[in-house]
Amino acid sequence: MNTEKLNIKDLVTIGIFAVVYFVVMFGSGMIGIVPILFLIWPTLLGIIASTIVMLFMAKVPKAWALFIFGMLAPLAMFTGGHTIAVPLYACVVLLIAEFIRRAGNFKSMMHNIAAAAVFNAWSCGSFLQIFLVRDRYLELTRAVMGAEYTTALDKLMNYPTMGLIIVGALVGGLIGGFIGKALLKKHFEKAGII
Secondary structure, three states: OOOOOOOHHHHHHHHHHHHHHHHHHHHHHHHHHOHHHHOOHHHHHHHHHHHHHHHHHHHOOOOOHHHHHHHHHHHHHHHOOOOOHHHHHHHHHHHHHHHHHHHOOOOOHHHHHHHHHHHHHHHHHHHHHHHHOHHHHHHHHHHHHOHHHHHHHHHHOOHHHHHHHHHHHHHHHHHHHHHHHHHOHHHHHHHOOO
16 A cells, blocks of 8 residues: 655645536536436536546545545535535545545556545535435525525435435446546556556
8 A cells, every 4th residue: 555645745736636626516517507407417527527536546646635635525515505414425435435445555447446436426415415404405505596496406306316316426437437547548557557
C-alpha cells in the first residue's frame, strides 16, 4: 500500500479536480429541472464525471485522497442548504470507495473502477433526504423549485425508485470508469496502474 502522506501539492490537486468535478456535477444536474429526469442525474453524473475521478486516482495514488476529494461536493451541498443527511451518507459511501481502492493497493485498475462506481453513489444522498428528513427536504425543494415541482418529485419517490436510483448511480459510475480507463490509458500507464 502507498504509505506516503498527502502533501501540499496533493491538496492543491484535490482542489483543482474538485472545481472541475463541481462544474460537471452542477452542469449535469441541470437536467433536474424536470422532476422525472432528476431521477437519472446520478447515472448521468457517473458516466460523465467518473472519468475525472479515474484521472484523479491516477494523479494522487495516496491514502485518504479519494475520500477528501469526494467529501467536498456533499459538504458544499450541505453549506448550500441541503440537510446533514447528504454529507453523512456520503461519508459512509466514500469510506467504502476509499477501502476498495486501498484493497487494490492504489494500483489495481479493477479496484479503481469499482471505487469510482461506489464513489458515484454519494450523489444518491440528495434523494435519500426525502426518506430521512422528508418535511425539511420538501420545504427546501418547495422554496427553490416551487410547489408543483415538489409535488411531482414527492409522487415519484418511493423505495423501489430509490433502489433504481442507487443501481443507476453504480452502473453509471462503472460505465464512466471504463470510459475513463480507455480515454486516460496514457496517464494510467505513467502512474503504473496499467
